[in-house]
Each structure stands twice: as structure tokens, then as C-alpha cells.
Amino acid sequence: MNSPGSSRSGFDAIKNLYEEKRTFTGRVVFAAVLCLLMIGMLAARLIDLQLVRHDYYSTRADDNRMRLTPIAPVRGLIYDRNGALLAQNLPSFVLDITPERVRNLNDTLERLKAYVRLTDQDIARFRERMRKGPRYRSVTLRSNLTAEEVARYQLNRFDFEGVEVNAGLVRDYPLGESAAHIIGYVGGISEADYARLEAADYEGLSQIGKSGVERSHEDLLRGAPGTKIVEANAAGRPLRELESRPGSSGQNLYMSLDAQLQLVAEKALGDLDGAVVAIDPRNGEILALVSKPGYDPKLFVEGIDAASYRGLLEDKSRPLYNRALLGTYPPGSTIKPFMATAALNFKTVTPDTGIYCSGSMTLPGSSRKYRCHKRQGHGTVNLDSAIAKSCDIYFYQAAMNLGIDRIDEILGQFGFGKPTGIDVPNEKGGLLPSKEWKRRVYKQVWFPGETLSLGIGQGYLTTTPLQLAQGTARLAMRGLGFKPHVLHAIADPATGAIAGVAPEPLPPLTGQSAELQERVIHAMQLVTMFPGGTAYRAFKDAPYSSAGKTGTAQVVGLKQEETVAPTFDSTPKHLRDHALFIAFAPVDAPRIAIAVIAEHAGHGGSVAAPVARQIMDQYLLGKVLYNEDPAGAAAAAAAAADPALEAEEGVPTEDEEPPPATPPPAATPR
Template sequence: MAEIKSLKNPLAERQLTLFRAVIAGLGVVALTLVLVGRLLQLQVVDHDVYATRSDDNRMRVRIIAPARGLVYDRNGIVLAENLPTYQLEIVPEQVEDVEGTVTALAELIDIPDRDRERFYRRVDQEPGFRSIPLRTRLTPQEVATFEVNRQDFEGVEIHAALTRRYPLGRLAAHAVGYVGSLSETDVAALDPRRYRGTQRIGKVGVEAAHESLLHGDPGSKIIEANAQGRTLRDLQYQGPTAGENLFLTLDAKIQEAAVTALGQHDGAVVAVDPNNGDILALVSQPSFDPHLFVDGIDYVTYAGLNADPGRPLFNRALQGQYPPGSTVKPVMALAGLQAGVVTPRHREMCIGFFMLPDNERRYRDWKRRGHGLVDMHDAIAQSCDVYFYQLALDIGIDTIHDFLSGFGLGQALGVDLPGEKPGLLPSRDWKRATRNETWYPGETLNVGIGQGFMTTTPLQLAHMTAMVAVRGRGYRPRILAAKQLPGSEDVIEFEPTPVAPVHLNDPHYWDRIAESMEAVMHTAQGTATRSGADASYRIAGKSGTAQVTGLSQEDDEAPDLLDVPRELRDHALFVAYAPSDAPTIAVAVIAEHAGSGGRIAGPIARAVMDARLEPTP
């Protein structure tokens, strides 16, 4: 017992207890300081950060895209409008597993593969905070199904939106154009402030050319939402500014008549008002459904359009560059009169072909047995090639180039639509600069009948014809006539833009050409007499047939059209204006690989003019 008592040390025990108490106290103090420090960090130092996060949990900013401006024809017929719809959207940064969310949504709502592909493509292209559509045009049943299950999908919303609709569809697709999903290139080029919340942009036609007027400016609203994302109330609202409504020069009735008349032919029709440059109709066939692009076209469909041999996406009216054939003969005759190398009464003997001195090559006339002795009037009415071979040789290529350029050939006309091509009006300088070759007399002969190197667009031919119709005056072709500011009933009209006029030494030359073009339509010898028959108004016109491939020197007769593969058949062209004494319409038609201009293209032009000039039944 004495040994056990000797082991006890009360002093040491008290010291140990005190040490432990101090350590525990220091620990409590340290933990208290940490807690106080953390509270200071949260409540004072980082107050703004966490207050913002707290607000984000209950308040959200929603960008409101502006309503796109409407597009009307000259008579107030709607060509592009907005229809209300609902679309399913996801904000990627608010979703932990985007692919899993899409898969879960697909169990409730049908999500086609093309919609998924478009969605994932935009996820890779756009910032994570931007709401990206997954499905558009939801049915009421699909909207209700999602609303019942909304609590399971954080970062997923259904928003009301407007989708574009084109009432004329294919009939005016190349003119009006379409809107499509924003691409990465679009996003990089656009003003990010003005295009917040925007999903679509004009891609071609009027929709692209006048995007700045049609788009408008976005608005925004701050909403209060509960934990499930359901909107409780709007806290702040700034409305968007709608785009401007546009009134085009197009006439829907004439446009439809042109499409119907062109029928199954590939080609183009352009009709303009010679008095102001208004484009009344602009048709390119084959066409396409513009609605394919509105919600984002899938790869397979787009590849199919591009692979189509008819090239439906190609705007032949502005971008097709064709030999004009005999449609340029009236202007070529004016060039000869202006240059003083010929008079209206001058005659040439046509025996069916023309030969240059010391050259055995025969430059054939379309009429193999010839037209006999013809003057300028007969040469235009009957489209005698031999007469214009000699005339072109007498004028010379450089004079031809300078004179015809005054009618807008060989240059872009500056129409307010994208993609216009300039065509080609050759000259000595052009050939030397582009091919490093000299110019040959035989090439001048070909240009004299609208062949060889020379190419024009249907728009240029319509513009050329319009200038002939109004005696050398002219206006830049245009498709936008007026605009209407949002919320206003006032319509602001745009003035037509005149171009440099063509002045002749003798103004009566215009009358001579007009009489000859009328003879094309209204005399027995004219190449388009059938197209002018029974018209209630006088027409001045000119047929044309542009060779796609030439005949050999041994071919004495033109081959039967049915014996020639379609891709080698001649193009049928026609230009006309009416009424000839007070023109209000000028038309250019090309029907690819259709053969005779007078027989095929002439009736098409007549139908278009009837739509403008004949009273509606």
C-alpha cells in the first residue's frame, strides 16, 4: 500500500488538467475565430457575390427576340410573315448532363435526329449561357406534357416564339429568300448586342439583302422563379423593337403567272417596269421550299438539294450567265446606226451563210436556205444572222463593246439582291488581259448574233429591253419599293435610281427599232407571230436561240431536236416590252435546252405581259 500511495502526484495531475483545459479553450477560440472569419467572408467581403447568386436562384434575365418585319408585294399581299409557335430550349450551363437531359426529354417529346444534330452543333458554336432551341413548333399536347414534368428538368424551358412563313413558297423563293439558323460565321460577323436572343438570320434574297431593316432590336425581362424554375412574376420588362415592314416591287400575280408559264422548263423569267426599274417578277426554276431552312435544314436534305442536277438553289435570274443569242440584235442595229456604218434601208443578201474574205469557214444562218435580200427591218423581224454578221464586222468589236455597255451588259447592275453576276461583254483588251491572245474577226461575227464569248444574265436582258422601250432612259433594277416603321401606319417610299442614258445621233433610230420589234410579233414574217396573235395591246419583241454546241461545217440542216441529248439542245430566249407605244413592262425569258425562242420562250413572255396588262377576269 505504501508503494501505491507513493505513485500519486496531485500537482502533476492538476497541471495536466490545466494544460488540457487551455488546449481545449484555445481550440474553441480558434474554431470561433474561423467561424467568425467565415461569417465575415460571406456576409461582408463576398456579400455582393452571394447576393447575386441568391438573386440568380430566384431572378432570371430572359432576352426577348424582336419580331421580324413582314414582307409584302406591291399590292399588299403578304410574302413573308410570322406565326406564333412554342419551342423547347436548353441553357447548357444550367444543365449538369446535356446529353442525358436530351435523352430524358426524348422519352416525353418526340425529338427527331435532325433536331438533335442541329442542337448539338449550336451547343459547340455558342456560349453556354445562351438558350438553344432543341425542338420547335411544339404541339399543345407536347407543351402540356413538359409542364407536368418541368420540375425534373433544370435549365430547360418552353418559350413562345415566332417562326417565319412564306405564303408563296416555291413561287418566290429566290426573290424573297428565307431565314436560317445562325452559323458560326454569322455570329462572328454580327453585333452581339443587337442579335441577343436571335436564332435566325436572312440567308438569301430580300431576307438577306435587307436584314438590317427586317431584324429589329431585342428586349429583355427579369422574372422571379421558384426552385423548380416556374415563373412567379415579372420584375422588370423592356420590350423589343420590331423590324421594319417592307413593300417590294414584286407583283404576286405576275410572279405566279411567270412560274406557271415557265412550267417544267428550267430557266428564268424577269419582268421590270421600264419607267422606274421596279422588278415585277423574278423567277428561277427549278425552285425549292424555303421552309426547309427556317428551323435548320438537316445535312441529308441539304446535300440532296446541292446534288440535284437541276440546281434548285441556283438563282438563274441573277446568276445564270447565258449567251443572249438574237435578243441583242435590236441593240446591235442601234450600234450600227449610231456608228454610221449602216442605214435602215441598207440591204444584205442572205444565202444561208456568211464567209470572211480569204476564209473557207461558213458562218451559218439559222435559216439554212437563207432569207434573200433583207434590210434592217427585215433582218430584225426575221432574225437574219447573215445581216448581223456583216453589221458586226463593219462596226468592230471595240465599238460594239462601248455601245452595248451603255445598256448594262457585261456589268453588275447593282440590284438590291445578293449574288448578282456581271456576265461578259468581250473586247480586244479583255481577251488580251485574260488570255494573252489577239482578237479575231470571226469572234466579232459571233458577238454580232449574241454568241461566242458574250454572256448575259436574264436580269441584264430585261434591263436592256427596258432601256430600248423608253428610248435610252433607264433605272437601276430594284426590288425594295418602300418600308414601314414599327408601330407606324406611314409608308416611306424609296425613289428609283436613274442610270446614265443612251443618246443617239438621231432620236428617230429608236422608232425604227421599235417598228422592227413590233414586226417580230405582229407580221406574218415575224419569228414570234403566234405569241403576238390576238393581243389586245401592241408588243415589241425579239426571239433568240442560244447555241449550246455548234454544228460541224458538214451539217447542212439543223438536227431534229428530239435527236439531240437534252443537255446539248439550244436555249430558248425571248425579250419584249408592251404596250409598245407606252411601255409599262419589259420581260426577259430563258428556257434552258428548250429549242426555239419564238416557239417556246415567246408564249411565256406573252403570259407574263398579259398578267400585267390584261384586266383581271
């Protein structure tokens, strides 16, 4: 048996003090190094936070405590030339959501439907807006809340974290459909809009001008956004407003439009589809611009629903289509004064040159008949009687003598074939055909018969109502003219200062003598002031002098074997002729020039001329003296027309010879 002493000596024998000491020392060193590394990392982080990136983290901390929120500017107002409101801002309750403060967005949106009316389109528009901005900024879910909706929400507002009802403004158009095509409307900012605009200019804004003046003068109307700094707690709830820097409101715009004249023009056109443009020839200001049918711009302010928008797009009458700027029509006989100007300019005729009208003519070597609208013919006509009675044969011959190149030259000077450059977007330029154009488009040569068709405003030639009005204004100004525009003046809401817009003069017509211009104008006076004129019935008792030209543009022409035109009632509406009329007044000191197009309405003298007469009455006299409904006049003219003949351009009148080329005395306008 081993003794206790021997057992202890054995334990000591297996104990390695050196190894234990080395192990312990290693552990201490490792722990020390680890501590030093951690202290070094902490020191490095402190240096980074406090020294290297102090400004960055200080800003981040302030951002967590203070929120920089954009303040949307007040959009400028739009007035007519007399101060009548055309576009305004109305107070509105707005439902805003701050996405960052909402835990379950889908649940919140679903629960909100119990208190506020929300459509799928509202939610889709909200998600689109939310996607484009930072989550800490509020996004509008719905505007224009009713008082009842606001009351229901406020009773339950504590159940909705991050949802607030705020006061806002909503765009409103007091005249509704009237002038909608020229004023336009605002709508939500789309991806395409964001791609072309400066994001900083639209901080806090959710809408932008989409059409008309609202779009073309967006930079003036928009204003500059402001900012406010709000202190928030750790949960993101606002505590107080630290600072506010208001932006600047948009400029108020005065349009050249006369709201009362616009309403009269729309009423005068009645139920007919078409367009009216009235322009001040002295400065190019648009006084009235009508496109019918129209639409209610309020539908687009908060976003139109898909069904309503599809209904507008599929409507065969095309209410969204601005006929005054986009509609291209054959000008018909309204082109004849411009053709007469070209013929006199190049001396292919004189004012007294007589041309015999038998009712039809043919080109040498051709059997194709080119007919006059009066099948039995007008007999021998000169410039005055040709324009007064709208003889087609005279202008067939005039066009043939001129040739397409010289026609292009003069009509181009009047502005046909290119946009006028009006300060409203989306304008078409019509078509002024030429030899080069036909060769490029159709790979064909120009034929003489096409020149004849051009002489009476048919064939390839198309114009917009605005181009016709501009051309008429240039006739009224004896070759001078101004670029059409709708902006009349700009008002600063901060100072009240109003700055007028200077008209932009156009180059004068070249090669036109004053004497020859007066002869064309005298002939146009015969249209409205002489008993044989095609618009005499509409203007015979007007207390002011006027000059005009009727037009009836064929949609479908007669076949060669046809000698009798179909009656108005027997022709399907979409195949009926367009009624046109151009005019200006007073003759010696023009103040207004007008172009009227009534689609598929018949004859210019019986339909379009009465529309122009009512507009001129309102503008020159302050009241309408002539109150004949154009649709009723068209029906009466159709019923009275001789079925054996193609109807005249106006209601048949006494077949008298025009007076000598001395303009009748001009009545003094009231």
C-alpha cells in the same frame, strides 16, 4: 531506502519552471498572432466585399436572384405590291431547355424522346446553340411542336427540371416554291454569321435571313431585341417577372413583285427549266422573277436534314440555283437590237442600208463559213427586215464593220458584262468580252471571227436574264433607265406609316438620237406585229402594241462540213438550243419589259414568246388571253420544221416584206 521527502526534492530538482513559462508564453503569443491574422483577413475580406467591390458582388447577387432574359423581336412581314403575304410568322410551340438547371443533359435528352420527336439533327443544332450562349439562358431544342407532343410533355413536365414548353413564332412562306429564289428563307445562325454580325443585335434570336430578300434586307426585317427581369429562387426556378422591356418589331416590307403575275409567269413556263424577269421600265421595279425548277423554302426554316439537302444539291436540274440572277447564257439573237443601236450610233449602217444574205458568208482570206439560220438566205435586207426575220448575215456584217471596241462601248452602256446591282444578294455579271479580257484570260489576241459571233449573241458573250430585262427596259425608255430593285415600300408596324422607295436613275445612253432609237423600236415592233415577224404568231391578236426580239442560242454549233442541222427530237436534251425572247409593251408608253429564257427548249418564237405574251396579258389586261403551252408549241414547231433546213427562230410564217418605217398605230391598253 529513501524517505518520501527525499523523493519529492528529486522531482523538484528536475523541474524547469523558466522553460515551462517561456514555452507557454510562446504558445500564447503564437495563438494571439494567428487570431490577429485571421481577424485581419476577415476584416480585409469584409472591406473588399462591403467597400472595395461592393458594386460587383451586389450585381452578382442580383444575377443569382434576378435573371436578365432577352426577348426575341417579331420578324417583319413581307408583302407583294398589292398586299398579298409572301412571308409571315405563325404561332408555334417551342421546347426550350435551360442548361444550367439540368443535372444530366444527356439523360434528359434521351428521356424527352419518349414524349417529343427528336432527331439527331435537332440535338446537334441544340448543342451548337447552347455552346454559343451562357448556360443560364434557355436554348430552343425544337420548334413547331404538335398539339399531341405538347400534351404528352405537359403530363410529365415535373420529371424534367429546366425544360419548358413556350409559345413562339415560326417563319412561313404561303406561296411555297413560288418566288422562293427572290424571297429567300431564314435559317439557324452559323459560326460564319456570328463572325460578321453584332452579337447584341441577335440576343434571343436563333435565326437569320440566309438568302433572297430575307438576307439582303435582314437589318430591316430583324427588329431590336427586348429584355425581361425574372426573380428566381436558390434552385434557379423562376418566381416572378420583375420588369419587362419589349423590343421593337422588324419593319414590314412591300415588294415590287406582283404575286398573281408571278404565278402566271411560273405557269406559263410550264415544265420547262429556265427563267423569267419582268420589270417596270418606268422605275426599275421587278414585277416578276421566276427561276425553275424551284424549291420549298420551308425546308430550311428549322434546318433541313442532311439527306434532303444532299438530294437538292445532287439534283441535275439544280433547283437551288437562281437562274434569273446567276444563270449566264448566250443571248443569241436577242442581242441584235442592241447591235443595231451600236451600228446606228457609229453610223456604220443607216436604217435603209441593204445587205445581201445568201445564207452564209466568209471573212476575207478565210474559208470558214458563217451561216444564217435560214440556209437559203433572206436576200437583200435592211434594218427592219433584218430584225423582223432575224437575219444573221446582216448582223455578222454589222459587227464586222463596228469592231469589238465599239461593240463593247455600247453593250456596256446597256449594262451587259456587269451586275445590275439589284437589292438581292448573289448576282452574276455575265461576260462582255474584249481584247484586253481575252489577252488577260487566254493570253491570245482577238480574232475577227470572234467579232462576227458576237454580232449574233454567240461566242464568249453571256448574259443573265436580269441583264436582258434591264437592257430591254432601257430600249423601251429610249435610252433612259433605272436600277432594278425589288423593295417597293417600308411599313412601320408601330405607327402604320408607309414610306415608298425612290427609284435610282441610271446614266442615259450617250450619243443616241431619238430618231435612230425609234427606228430600232419600229423594227422590234415588226417582230411581234407583222406577219413575217418571228414572234407574230404569239402576238398577232394582242389588244396592245408590243416590240420584241426572239433568240435561239446554240449550245453546240454545226461543224463546217455539216449543212443540215439535226432535228430537235434527235438531239439530246442537254445539247438542244436555248429559247429566248425579250419584249416590252405598250410601245408608246411602256409599262412592262420582259426577258424569257427556256433552257434546251428550241426556238424563241415558238417557246419563249408565248410565255411573255401570257405575262403581258395578265399585267396589262388583268387576264390571260393567250393560253398556248410553250412545251406543246415547241413540239409542234419541231414536227412542222423542214428537215432540210435549220429551223427559223419562230414558227414559219408568210414571207412578206416589212412595211415602211412608220410604226403601226398602238392599241389602247385596257
